[in-house]
Amino acid sequence: MEFLVLGPLEVRGSGGPPGVAGRLRRALLGVLLARAGQVVPADVLVDALWGERADERAGQRLHLQVHRLRGFLDGPERLSRVENGYRLRVDEGELDAERFESLVARAVGLVEREPARAVETLRAALALWRGAPFADSDVPELCAWADRLAERRLVAWETLYRAELACGAGAELVDGLEELARAHPLRERLTELLVTALHRAGRRDEALAAYRRARRCLADELGLEPGAELREVVARVRSGAAPPDRLAAASPEPAPNQLPADIGGFVGRGAELAELDARVSAPVPVLITAVAGTAGVGKTALAVRWAHRARERFPDGQLYVDLRGYGPDQPRAPEDVLAGFLRALGMAGSAIPHELDERAARFRTLVDGRRMLLLLDNAADVAQVRPLLPGSPSCVTLVTSRDTLTGLVVREGARRVALDRFSAVEARELLRSLLGEERLATEPAAAVDALVERCARLPLALRIAAELVRSHRGPGGVAALAGSLAGRRGALDLLDVDDPQTAVRAVFSWSYQRLAPDEALVFRMVGAHPGPDLEEHAVAALAGLERRAARRALDALVRGHLVERSPSGRYGLHDLLHAYATELDGPADERMAALGRLSDYYLSTASAAMDVLVPQETFRRPPAPDWPGEAPRFDSPESARDWLDAERANLLALARISGPRRTLDLAETLWRYLFLGGFPDEALHLYTRELSAARALGDPLAEARARNNLGKTMDQLGLDGEAALDHLRAALAAYERAGLPEWQSAVRNNLGVAHGRRGELDAAVAEFEASLALVSPDGPWPLRRAPMVNVSRCLKEMGRPDEALGILARVLELCREHEDLIHIPNALTGLADLSLLTGREAEARAHAVDGLALAREHGFRAVEVDCLRVLGVVARSADQPAEAVRRHEEALAVARSIGSRHTLLEALDELAASQAAAGDLARALATRREALDVATEAGHRAGAAAAHAALAALHARRGETEAARAHGRDAVGGHEALGQRTEADEVRSALADLAGREGLGERAFAGRVGRSEGRPFPTVRRG
Incomplete structure (x- = not known):
């Protein structure tokens, strides 16, 4: 696929017309291309598309434009939702502006030694231009990009003419140079080139006239005289000397110099500075030094002071990053740090690889042989540092951390400087x-x-x-x-x-003691906050102030170094400050009243966020408390989810200190968000508190809701299957006694999920059908959607794909009818599975690609795993084992972060099959063993039997007959206990081939290794 911006905006290779229709779509694509490969915040895109005309619905309209743009690309996965923004993937060579920049950079390096090749390269670069970029745009970012591109184009022309002159040209260049020089009279380089070309052509008077014209313009516009280079060329013309064969080379790009300002008032540390000097001056220099010490001891000051003293040793540049290992912000991810380093070293953003290992390798390549210094400040641990280390002995790395970084010393040979308090x-x-x-x-x-x-x-x-x-x-x-x-x-x-x-x-x-009353109040309130950090609305709620007054107090506290503000605008306290703030006493009952206001604010805002995130389920949420103060407003599901993500830890911390009724309200408000986002561990803690709160209140219906939540979460995590079923059955009985059919429907769906995960498909289908029967066609849509999706998956596993397909097609239609965008990917992944089952890999891939983009956009992480799994199976079927392994490793990484053992088991199963298909039997064995452990811990008998069968197949393929027999016998026993006769007979037949016929050991189970259709249990999703 090609993205063309050096002229009218075009996209080629998507199957549609190259021209991009619509001002909004062109602006959206343009801004994404200007930051290709980077996350562009949603508010930046809104501002680009609508500027001051943006209103409360701008976020929803942006979502619509993104959806339309995806249809214009060669695949929806190109444009992905990431955090609070969007990222357009542009592969190397796909953007003409990037190709242009690369060609120009290559040519600049050739002008002096191979001018003819430079001419050829520059003409190829300039041929990419088709007109003026973004000529019809008024978007400031695009106008600025167009200006930068135009400047680079002019540099390319200058370099081309310099190379042509170096090749001996003269008169034939005059017309082109004269046109450029008249259009850009303040560019002395163009005048210098023009005067040289005229001089070579024997047109002395015209050369001097061109110089006088440029000199007048410089004087009139800038009040300046021409520079030394131009004056020297004109002097040769006036003296009649021959024109030079070569012109001076353009100045090279400056080396990166990212060191922060030197520390004012620096004293002492003479021994440590001398030790650092000695290490880099030694015959075998120390390449990695770790400066370690307690908080506030001056590690950064020492490192920055030495870096400035030693910068002459590193003429190729100095790179610096604050890794934020200890502080109010999240530690910097190594892949983000590497992206910044690569850009600083001249790599275009769209050329930066996506994977951490690739970025690290590219970084090591770029710094190889360069004499550079890396200052990695405030590192959390060794794992954060390792990917950032150069591999070249010409580079020196200095790391500061509170941690001793022992692993860096042992494995990488780093030396440590232990920094103590001052004398x-x-x-x-x-x-x-x-x-x-x-x-x-x-x-x-x-x-x-x-x-x-x-x-x-x-x-x-x-x-x-x-x-x-x-x-x-x-x-x-x-x-x-x-x-x-x-x-x-x-x-x-x-x-x-x-x-x-x-x-x-x-x-x-x-x-x-010097703080004003409001400032002192806010400081105490920040210390009283139960979570890790907070934003202005929460500060205002705690302090009982208007947001503006709270902000003024916060600004004063930040200036006084009593509160720290992160780049994202959140506030927190250093550990020492927090310990001090919590010991401060205000008026009686101040803290209790503050936490009450904070609780009202958080629950009211969380409820408003859920109304936007999942509007179809407002019937399930308790009424929100009235909140008279200011609160964030949510104009899109993305903004609602972003707020919930940012405040999740605070909401869960609030549940730990709230009374029983408020704990119940928090749990019932947040359950859907915790499920969709893949946070079962957090959910388990919250619902355990919910159950205790319900029992404390003596409320049987509240206890039923808590047991329903707790049972389905325990089942999701694979914890104590019988206890999970007991919770669900008790909840169902309570709702039956109360005569609440809709709540009975919800619990029966969860019971069906639990049975399905255990391979008990008949029982699962019965529960799903009972769940549907309890809800009228006009009843709440979510109560119909969930069992419909889940029964379709069970029917697929039972060999009834046509029935499953009909149900899922109806679900997809109803999701669109109810504008339930967040659950469309659930239906799509089911359709992808069915397509795989019936041998339609192309359709499976299309459904999975669409589902993956939507799942990532809406934060539906379990479905993200499913889509990645399907894409891996499709690659494996297409004999692309490396791609299959990559997709399944992605799926496994997401599955591990979710915490669901059943989702993890699926991901492990497919990864092992792909590893075996790739011929990596050792890793496949390790993955299968982990799958067996997970299935056993989760009480998943079907999964355990399938894992034994797969292990038998792998051992047989490796010629390990005894191990194959042992696992095969366990597989037969497991399948028979579940009534799975076909599977048991298949394994039994393979065992018979092994018995007494050792020569068949490598192929007896071959049909069970890497088989894509052999997943032993259904994927069931609680809707």
Whole structure:
């Protein structure tokens, strides 16, 4: 597929017309191409499409435009929903702008040594242009991209003419150069080239006239004289000297220089700096050094100071990243860090590989042989660092971390610098550098010594103390601060100099006393928050303030280093600050009232998010509390899910501290989100609390809802199958006693799922049919959708594909009729499975591709696993084992993150089959053994029997006859216990071939290895 932007926007190879119709679609595609391979936030796209005209429905309209654009591409998986944005996959060579840039970069390197090849390459690059990019667009980002492309095109023309001149051309270049020089009179390089061409053509007067014209323009427009290069060329013309054979080469691209600013007021650490110098100067230099120490000890300051001192050793550049291993944000993923490094090294965004291993390999290739420094700051652990390490002995890596990074020392040969607290001399020197010699001379020496010791000689605490002293007018600042610290000995143990944490809290305490009332209130409230971080609305709810007032207080706290703000706009406290904030006392009942407001805010907003995310199921959710304050507004399912993702930990933390009734409301509000998102572990904890809350209230219907939730989650996780069934049966009995048919329908569907996962298909179908019978055709659509999908999957496994196909086709039609987009991928993956069963691989792939894009967009992670599984089977059937293994490894990674043993078992089953098809029998054996362990732990007898049969097949293929017999006997026993006679007879027949006929050991079970249609249990999804 080709994306063409060097002229009117076109897409070729999609099967449709190349031109992109519609202003909105062109703008959307253009912005995605401008950031090819990167996640483009939804709000950026909304702004590009509608600007100030965007309204509350802009998010929904964006979703519609994305849907339409997918149909224009060669596959919907090209445009995927990622976090709170979209990413367009553009493979290497597919974007003409990228090909143009690559050709120009190659030609620039050829001009001096092979000008003829440079000419050929540049003409090929310029031939890609068909007109002006985005000529009809008013989108600022596209206009800026068009300007950059036009600038690169001009550079290409300049380089082409320079190469032509180097090849001996002259008169034949004049017309083209003159046209360019008149169009761009301020570009001295074009005038220099034109004067040289005219001089070679013997047109001296015209050459001087061109120079005078350019000089006047420079003077009039910029007030400048021409540069030295142009003046030198004109001097040769005036003197009659021959024109030069070659022109000076253009300046190369600058090396990356990403080091942060050097640390002001840096003192001490002479021994550590000398040690770092010695390591890189040694005959065999140390390539990796880890600077380790406690929080606030100055690791980053040391690393940055040394990097600036040593930068001359690394002329090819310095790369820097804050890995955020310890702080309010999530640690930086290695693949994201590598993407930034690759861009800094000149790689176009669309050329950056997607996989971590590929990015790491490309990075090692680009830095090979270069003398570069990598500063990896604030690393969480070894796993975060390893993919970022260069492989070249010319590169030096410096890592800072609170962790000792032992694995890096043992395996990669890193050396460690252990950074301790300052000595008393160094601490006083730091204060002197921060406060100034004159200011410190006015303070009593004893007060200075006391402050140093009460800050535990920790650089962080000393810097904060110096800032507080600087803000104190008049003499005595150090003494006053030291005295204040001494005065708080009782409550906070401020003078325990052996514990640097208490010393730092003492400094924060002194700062807290200076806060305005609203600022102090907000600081206490952030400390009272039960979760890991929070945003402005939650702060306002806790403090009982308007959002604007809360924001002003937060801004003041951030400036005072009492609250940290992440780039995403969320707020949190450093561990030490949080410990201090939780010890602060406000007015009586302040914290209890704050948590009550926070609970109302979170539950009200979560309910509003669920109304947008799954509007078909409002009938299942409890009424939301009235919330009079400000709250986020959700204009699309994506925005609702993004909020729920960001607040999930906080909502679950709230359940831990809430009363019984609020716990019930939270559980019933969030259950669908937790299921769709694949968070069964979190759900299990929440529903366990829900059951305790229901029993505490003595509410039998609430207990029935909790047991229904708990039973289906335990079944999903594969935990204690009989206990899961007991919970579901007890819930059903309670709803039968209460005469609530719709709730009975929901529980019977979950019972059917539980039976289906155990291979008890007849019992499963009976439950699904009973579930459907309890709901009228006009009843809630979700109560009909779920058992319809699930019964179709059971019918497929029972050898009744035509019936299953008819049901799924109806489900798909009804999903569209009810605008239930979030469950369309569930139907599509069922259709894909049926297509596989009937040998229609192309249809299976099409359904799976569509389903995968929608599942990822709507966060339906279990269906994402199914779609990846089908795509892997299709690849395996097409004799593409490497692609099959890749798809099934993707599926397994998602399955592991979900936590469902049944989903995990499916993923392991197919991965093992693909590994065997690829000839990697050792890995296939390991995968099958894990599958057997998972099936056994989950009580999945059909899965265990199938795993034994597959293990027998693999051992037979490896000639390991005894192991094959042992697993084969276990498989026969398992299948017979389940009444699966066909499967038992098949394994028994293979065992007979093995008996006494060792020569058949490698092929007796061959028909069972890598067989795509042999999945031993159905995929059933609770709707």
